[in-house]
Amino acid sequence: MELNKIACMDCLEYLGQIPDNFVDLVVTDPPYNVSQKNNLKFGGRVIIKNFGDWDFGFDPVPVLAELRRILKPNGQIYVFCGTEQIPIYIREFIENWFFRNLLVWYKTNPPPRMSKTNYLFANEYIIYAIKEKGKPSLSTFNFSSQSTMHNTFISGALQGKERLKGKNGMAIHPTQKPLAILKKLIEVSSNPGDIILDPFMGIGSTAVACKELKRKFIGCELNPKYVAWANSRLNTRNN
Numbered sequence: 050m051e052l053n054k055i056a057c058m059d060c061l062e063y064l065g066q067i068p069d070n071f072v073d074l075v076v077t078d079p080p081y082n083v084s085q086k087n088n089l090k091f092g093g094r095v096i097i098k099n100f101g102d103w104d105f106g107f108d109p110v111p112v113l114a115e116l117r118r119i120l121k122p123n124g125q126i127y128v129f130c131g132t133e134q135i136p137i138y139i140r141e142f143i144e145n146w147f148f149r150n151l152l153v154w155y156k157t158n159p160p161p162r163m164s165k166t167n168y169l170f171a172n173e174y175i176i177y178a179i180k181e182k183g184k185p186s187l188s189t190f191n192f193s194s195q196s197t198m199h200n201t202f203i204s205g206a207l208q209g210k211e212r213l214k215g216k217n218g219m220a221i222h223p224t225q226k227p228l229a230i231l232k233k234l235i236e237v238s239s240n241p242g243d244i245i246l247d248p249f250m251g252i253g254s255t256a257v258a259c260k261e262l263k264r265k266f267i268g269c270e271l272n273p274k275y276v277a278w279a280n281s282r283l284n285t286r287n288n
């Protein structure tokens with residue numbers, strides 16, 4: 050298994066090639082299954098509701114089984130997910146893993162609710178678990194301070210310089226995640242030199258966070274365009 054490389058392939062095929070007990074940490078952001086068939090036009094603006102074919106019908110259960118096999122016994126996992134996926138993940142983690150926490154990313158600038166018939170979706174979730182039930186003290190957990198270890202992240206959805214945009218000004222990836230959150234998870238649950246896996250790399254945010262923190266990464270992404278952008282991000286970072 051080549052380290053510090055993003056393979057362009059389907060995750061189950063890729064995970065099948067990784068030996069048992071190989072990685073220290075999984076940090077991943079799989080499809081949320083929240084896409085709708087059509088984007089929304091409102092007051093001259095287009096609100097993206099269809100992220101792509103990949104965001105329809107994703108089943109996390111077989112992927113989780115593979116991730117559990119590949120993690121070291123005290124290895125840990127963080128999975129980003131949407132609201133309706135919480136019960137699926139939590140049931141899996143309680144039954145087959147050691148469920149540890151539900152972290153909330155509270156976005157201060159959620160997408161508007163044009164219909165005004167429901168609350169805005171301002172939260173995304175990150176589920177945290179350890180592979181084996183037992184002693185959490187055997188897993189790496191770099192607790193910094195009581196004031197910085199809350200299970201809530203507060204930040205805007207990604208905009209500004211960090212958001213990768215094409216020449217037309219449109220975001221390259223509809224669900225790019227903030228490096229600050231990824232780096233926090235990685236710093237807490239791994240040490241420099243550890244191997245971190247993300248089988249849903251998108252434009253490589255987990256890989257970039259690993260590179261900046263001197264961790265090794267492995268992972269895959271189905272869309273060659275996203276892999277190319279991920280490699281270009283990685284190659285423009287010198288550290």
Ligand SMILES: C[S@@+](CC[C@H](N)C(=O)[O-])C[C@H]1O[C@@H](n2cnc3c(N)ncnc32)[C@H](O)[C@@H]1O
Pocket residue numbers: 058059060061078079080081103222224225226248249250251252253254255269270271272275
């Ligand atoms: C939520 S996005 C991840 C975005 C990423 N966190 C970032 O910041 O760029 C999920 C990604 O998984 C990819 N994907 C979906 N199904 C896949 C599969 N079966 N195998 C590999 N990648 C897949 C999609 O193309 C998409 O880029």
